[in-house]
Structure formats: C-alpha cells, structure tokens
Amino acid sequence: MIPLVHAEQAVLGAIFLEPGQLDRLSPWLRPEHFSRPAHGAVYATMLQLKADDHPATATKAGAPVPLAWVTDTLREASTRTRGLTASYLHSLVSACPRPEHAPVYGRMVLEGAIHRSVAEHAARLHQAALADGQHGAAEETVHHAQVLSDVLADLAHRWGTVPRPAQPPATYAPQAERPQPVGEQALADEELLLGCLSSRPDQLPAVVRWLQPGDFADPSNRQIYRALGALHHRGEPIDQLTVLWETQRRGALADGTLDPERVLRICDPLTGGAAEHFGEQIVQASLVRTAAVAARQVRALADRDELAPGQLISYALHTLGPLDDVRRRLRLAHGDEPGPRRSVSRPGAPPPADRIDAARARSRLADTTTPWVPTPAASRPAFADRHNHRSPS
Known part of the structure; x- marks a missing residue:
C-alpha cells in the first residue's frame, strides 16, 4: 500500500478518534483531495455532520467519543x-x-492531491493540444492552458506558498524531444506569409510586434x-535579391539550411495577401506546439x-513560461491586448534614422587594415628624379 493511502486512512482515523480535529483541517482540506x-x-x-452541529464534534480532546459518530458517518457516507x-x-x-498529528497527515493528503491534480490538468492540456493540432484550432488549448495556470495558483494558495516561477535544477530538466510532425497547411501558411512580407514590406511593422522567428515550425x-x-530593422530595401543576400550573410546557405532557389521561390514578388492573417495562423500553430511540449x-x-x-x-510555472508568452502574443495579434510602445508611429513608416545608422554600423565588417590613400601628385617626386638621381662627381 502506497504511503498516500496510509495518510488518508490516518487522517480519517484521527477525526474518528478526535472529531475536534475537523476545526484544524476543514479550512484547507477538501474531499476531492483524497485519492x-x-x-x-x-x-x-464528516464535514456535513459538523455543519449540522453533530454532538460528537463538540467532544473535547481526550473525552470519550459517542458511538453515534461512527454509525452516523457510516449511514450518511x-x-x-x-x-x-x-x-x-x-x-x-x-x-x-x-x-493529534492529524494536520500533518492532512498535509500529506494535500501533497498527493497537488501532484495528482497537476498531472491530470497537464494531461488534459496535452490532449487538447493534440486535438487542436489536427483540426487547425487553438480554442481548447487556450482554455486548458488557462485552467492549468489557475489550478497552480489555487494549489499554491492552499499549500501556503507564493506562486513564483523557478527554474528546475539540471536533474529535473526535461530531456530533448523529437520535433513534432508539422502539417502541410502550417508550412503553407509560413511560406505564404514570407511571400506577402517580401512583396509588401510595408506590412512588416504590424507583424513583427507579435510574430517571432521561433513561431515558425520550419527552420528554413x-x-x-x-x-x-x-x-x-536596418531600413534597407526588401526584395528577392536583398533577402537572398541577407540569408547568405547569416550563413543559412553555407550550412545547408536554405538553398537560393527556395529563397527566390518563397520571396516571389507576385505573391500577395494579408500578412496579418497568415501571421495569426502561425502564432496559433506555435501555441499548440508549445502547449504540447510544456504539458509533457x-x-x-x-x-x-x-x-x-x-x-x-x-x-x-517556469515550464509554462514559453506558453504564456505565445498566449500573450496571440492575444496581441487578435487585438485583445495592447502591445509595447514602438518608435514607429504608423504602419509602413520607415524606422528612425538613428536606429538605422546603429543597425547598419553593427552589420558592417570590422576593418583592421590601414586604408590606402593615394598621395597627391604635386607632393611626390617624379619617377625619373627618384630613380635616376646621381650625386655630383
């Protein structure tokens, strides 16, 4: 028999022996905490009999407990x-x-309930994420993610601790997981978004507020x-060639992540559409994937x-941090949450000049050689004078 069952039996036995222990347990121990x-x-x-002022609940510690306390509990239960x-x-x-150790036994029961409740709600979140991933939705995932967050806050209150995220030590760090298969529709949405942004760069300011590179399932x-x-960010022109050049500068062509043909195909200037629509679909898919990983x-x-x-x-709570971030950005994409202040005053406006200069300066390669500057002709001797000069004999 596992220790948790022993603890449940012990706390109930303590209440049978001393009904007054309910006064110390009822404020925080609930029937659903028992496995x-x-x-x-x-x-x-027992809680109901106490609320009905059963005579046994007024028994002092050490005094004989009426037999009716057991028989009435059996009949009602x-x-x-x-x-x-x-x-x-x-x-x-x-x-x-x-x-007299009833509160300690009760905390053992509550401790088991906390582990069990967290596991159950995490399993529900995982199931919701898998279902939403198949149907291209996110409503159930968002709902169960909020439920899990609320459950953690309530359990922290009942346990008497502050719900503060903390990074687990390396011994509890999750093992690396294989990437989940991504549907064709999700990959198509990503390519359509990139095509929209390449052909209509004026849509970028509205999207970069809530869409991050990590939201893309495909590394390319x-x-x-x-x-x-x-x-x-650097305020430079955007077209097929500039995007291809930038991917090369970032090493994506050299390491095989991308090939030039794919970049040119995705950044086709004939691609059109509303970038925000495809961006929302990408963030939504990212939320579902993130929820599945966090739930496990x-x-x-x-x-x-x-x-x-x-x-x-x-x-x-720390493990749910990335999921909370994607949830916030999805609300931002839907317009349900105000975003951070940005220096760009209107969609399509160019970045500020000082930011452009700073970004371009960071993107230049450092030159450690001394630049060659030609000497003005008037200040250097003629070739013949320098090489044919003879001393007077």
Whole structure:
C-alpha cells in the first residue's frame, strides 16, 4: 500500500478518534483531495455532520467519543459511495498512529492531491493540444492552458506558498524531444506569409510586434523571416535579391539550411495577401506546439514524488513560461491586448534614422587594415628624379 493511502486512512482515523480535529483541517482540506472515492465520501460526510452541529464534534480532546459518530458517518457516507462497512471504518481508527498529528497527515493528503491534480490538468492540456493540432484550432488549448495556470495558483494558495516561477535544477530538466510532425497547411501558411512580407514590406511593422522567428515550425522559413526582420530593422530595401543576400550573410546557405532557389521561390514578388492573417495562423500553430511540449514536461515533473508541492508548483510555472508568452502574443495579434510602445508611429513608416545608422554600423565588417590613400601628385617626386638621381662627381 502506497504511503498516500496510509495518510488518508490516518487522517480519517484521527477525526474518528478526535472529531475536534475537523476545526484544524476543514479550512484547507477538501474531499476531492483524497485519492480514493470512499475516503473522500467519508470526509465529506464528516464535514456535513459538523455543519449540522453533530454532538460528537463538540467532544473535547481526550473525552470519550459517542458511538453515534461512527454509525452516523457510516449511514450518511453509504449514500455517497458503495462498499463501506463498519469494520472498514474501525480499521481507519486503527490506522492512525497519533490523532493529534492529524494536520500533518492532512498535509500529506494535500501533497498527493497537488501532484495528482497537476498531472491530470497537464494531461488534459496535452490532449487538447493534440486535438487542436489536427483540426487547425487553438480554442481548447487556450482554455486548458488557462485552467492549468489557475489550478497552480489555487494549489499554491492552499499549500501556503507564493506562486513564483523557478527554474528546475539540471536533474529535473526535461530531456530533448523529437520535433513534432508539422502539417502541410502550417508550412503553407509560413511560406505564404514570407511571400506577402517580401512583396509588401510595408506590412512588416504590424507583424513583427507579435510574430517571432521561433513561431515558425520550419527552420528554413525561420531563417528567411530573420533576414526580413534584419533588413527592416536596418531600413534597407526588401526584395528577392536583398533577402537572398541577407540569408547568405547569416550563413543559412553555407550550412545547408536554405538553398537560393527556395529563397527566390518563397520571396516571389507576385505573391500577395494579408500578412496579418497568415501571421495569426502561425502564432496559433506555435501555441499548440508549445502547449504540447510544456504539458509533457509538467506531467513529468508531477510524476516526481520527491518534489515538494512548493517546488512542483514553481517548476511547473517556469515550464509554462514559453506558453504564456505565445498566449500573450496571440492575444496581441487578435487585438485583445495592447502591445509595447514602438518608435514607429504608423504602419509602413520607415524606422528612425538613428536606429538605422546603429543597425547598419553593427552589420558592417570590422576593418583592421590601414586604408590606402593615394598621395597627391604635386607632393611626390617624379619617377625619373627618384630613380635616376646621381650625386655630383
């Protein structure tokens, strides 16, 4: 029998022996925190009897407990669940080492409930992300991501800790996962967006506010978007050739990530469309992929029994950080959240001159050689004078 079941039996046995322990448990321990339905039903019945002012709940510590406390609990709890017997309730009493330790046993029950609740909600988030990924949606993923965040905040409150993200140590770091397969529609949306931005660079300022290179599933498309962003940041012209040149300067052609033909095909000037629409689709797909990865990582943390509840909550919040960032940027893309202030006053306006100069300066190669400057003709001797001069004899 696992220690958690022992703890549940012990806390119920403590309440049977000293009903007054409910005053110390009821503010924070709930029936749903018990892993076994029968135990939750017994505890819920005890809370109800206490609310109904059952005489046994007024029994002082050390005083005899009326037998009605057990019989009434059995009768009422049997209406909530099946299989309860008087002998099992008496076994709960014998399972309690020390009744006065009931709050400690209760915290063991709550600790198990925290691990179990985090694992369950992480599994639901993962299932929602897989379903949304197949249907090209994100509503269920967004919903379950918010539910998981709310659950972590509530559990932190019940445990008495501050819900503060903390990076887990290397021993708990998630293992590298294989990239998830990406649908053809998602890849098509990425290429259509890049084509729109190449043919209509004036759409870039509105998109770069919430679309990041990491949102692209395809590494090649990610490099092209980085090249577009760099050209825009430096205030340089954007077309097929300038994008191709920028990808070369960034090493994407040399390492095989891209080939010139693909860059020229994607940046076809005949491509048109609304960049914001395709950008929203890309961020939405990125959110679903990020949620699937984060949910698996949180589930793995919840399965580590050695983690204290405060640690589990903090590590889980840190793991959800990238997902929260994508959720924020998706709201920004939908116009549901104001974005950060930018120096560009209107869509399509060029970047400020000082920023352009600084960006161009950073993009120039450092020249460590002394530049050659031709000497003016008037200040240098004639060739014949320098080479045919003879001393007087």
